[in-house]
Amino acid sequence: LNFADLITNARWADWVFDSPGVDTDGDGYRGKYYLVDCKGPGGSGPCDTVWYKGDGVPDWRGPQAPPAPAFELTTKPHQGILRWTGALTETVKDPISRKRDFEGYRVYTSRFDINEQYSLVANWDKEDFTRWAYDSTLNDWKQVSYPLTIPQWRTELSNPTFDPVQYSHPSFEIAYRDTFIDTVRDVEGAIIKIVRRERYSYWLAEGPNRGNSYYGTDRQETNPIQQVAVRDTIVEGDSLTYGVYEITIDNLNGGVPLYFAVTAFDFGDYAKNVPSIESSPSNNAQYGFPIYSAEVVTDSNLKVSVYPNPYKSRFRDAFGNWQSYHGQGYEAPGQVMTPFDRRIWFINLPDSATIRIYTLDGDLVRQIDHPDRFLTRYSSVVGWDLISRNTQEVESGIYIYRVDSRLGTQIGKIVIIK
Numbered sequence: 001l002n003f004a005d006l007i008t009n010a011r012w013a014d015w016v017f018d019s020p021g022v023d024t025d026g027d028g029y030r031g032k033y034y035l036v037d038c039k040g041p042g043g044s045g046p047c048d049t050v051w052y053k054g055d056g057v058p059d060w061r062g063p064q065a066p067p068a069p070a071f072e073l074t075t076k077p078h079q080g081i082l083r084w085t086g087a088l089t090e091t092v093k094d095p096i097s098r099k100r101d102f103e104g105y106r107v108y109t110s111r112f113d114i115n116e117q118y119s120l121v122a123n124w125d126k127e128d129f130t131r132w133a134y135d136s137t138l139n140d141w142k143q144v145s146y147p148l149t150i151p152q153w154r155t156e157l158s159n160p161t162f163d164p165v166q167y168s169h170p171s172f173e174i175a176y177r178d179t180f181i182d183t184v185r186d187v188e189g190a191i192i193k194i195v196r197r198e199r200y201s202y203w204l205a206e207g208p209n210r211g212n213s214y215y216g217t218d219r220q221e222t223n224p225i226q227q228v229a230v231r232d233t234i235v236e237g238d239s240l241t242y243g244v245y246e247i248t249i250d251n252l253n254g255g256v257p258l259y260f261a262v263t264a265f266d267f268g269d270y271a272k273n274v275p276s277i278e279s280s281p282s283n284n285a286q287y288g289f290p291i292y293s294a295e296v297v298t299d300s301n302l303k304v305s306v307y308p309n310p311y312k313s314r315f316r317d318a319f320g321n322w323q324s325y326h327g328q329g330y331e332a333p334g335q336v337m338t339p340f341d342r343r344i345w346f347i348n349l350p351d352s353a354t355i356r357i358y359t360l361d362g363d364l365v366r367q368i369d370h371p372d373r374f375l376t377r378y379s380s381v382v383g384w385d386l387i388s389r390n391t392q393e394v395e396s397g398i399y400i401y402r403v404d405s406r407l408g409t410q411i412g413k414i415v416i417i418k
Contacts, residue, residue, distance in 0.1 A: 015272075018055065018056065018057065020096070030051065071262050080288065100240070125206075171202070177200055228244050229243070231243075255308075261284060261285040287378070289377070309414055346370075353404065355368040360399075
């Protein structure tokens with residue numbers, strides 16, 4: 001019988017229950033470990049530590065993606081600008097591998113805050129490479145390292161001119177050749193034999209390697225996500241760096257609000273057969289219209305705008321077909337349309353304002369106090385659902401609106417065609 005799956009599942013249950021290398025109770029004991037990739041003559045130099053047993057105190061944690069960064073969202077007409085730092089994301093350790101396994105970021109937008117609905121805008125990841133070596137017992141190549149940058153590989157191999165791109169294919173003819181100290185261990189991880197072996201290796205890029213610029217299909221491309229600064233920090237006695245990032249998303253429809261999200265993903269754990277894990281877009285999604293925010297409106301003393309104006313319940317598109325705002329996804333997207341889902345939007349509002357809508361005879365139709373619990377969707381936007389103060393649908397006609405705020409008073413007209 002083949003008990004490989006049973007052994008793997010039991011091991012993972014053990015690791016989730018009690019994470020290896022984690023001193024949960026703070027008594028200085030982190031569990032059992034063994035050493036690999038020892039450097040120096042005869043393997044007597046520094047080694048990497050692989051933890052395989054916990055400290056005996058439950059943790060109940062499995063592999064996790066790096067925490068998604070908190071970001072600042074700034075909106076302008078047809079633009080969304082996102083800024084964030086990797087102070088936490090890039091320095092935290094995975095609870096299972098005990099490694100700082102951050103690999104990169106992805107930026108998404110969506111009409112709905114549903115993970116499956118988010119669309120990828122851009123990807124930024126570290127330029128790093130994993131090492132793959134030929135294993136004669138498997139008659140195949142297997143990954144033997146976590147990803148390292150080119151400077152790190154040059155230090156690792158004591159080769160100041162090493163370029164992993166020169167060894168990017170699993171071929172014995174062009175493989176990188178060196179010797180290493182191999183260890184044979186028992187089921188408890190104890191070394192029972194040390195063997196010096198010759199190794200054939202090649203390198204693979206970890207992910208697309210899209211930094212600030214990268215080579216695309218046929219030319220050099222500029223990444224929409226830019227690392228604009230690198231900062232130093234010390235975490236648990238280790239000197240680390242993290243980045244500061246910014247992206248400007250252009251050509252957005254000013255009348256369509258969006259959810260913006262930044263996710264973080266890691267490089268997984270090849271030793272434990274864990275693939276790359278990405279955080280959920282919903283973890284830090286922010287909602288906004290690609291228009292000026294209330295702060296910009298106040299600072300710039302902008303004038304209120306109204307759209308759609310005129311409001312038409314039905315209209316012909318460029319092909320002569322009848323359409324509606326609901327049919328085009330502007331009203332009640334993804335839902336059944338009701339009379340309360342119609343919207344005329346007032347934009348370029350400060351953080352508070354009062355909107356009064358009148359008939360041409362001067363009768364008050366509706367008063368909306370911004371922010372409104374149901375009608376305010378963003379700091380500078382409030383909607384009118386075409387319902388009167390008597391909870392009735394308004395008729396076709398011309399209406400007068402008056403907006404009062406700390407920026408003054410503005411008066412205009414709205415045309416409704418049903």
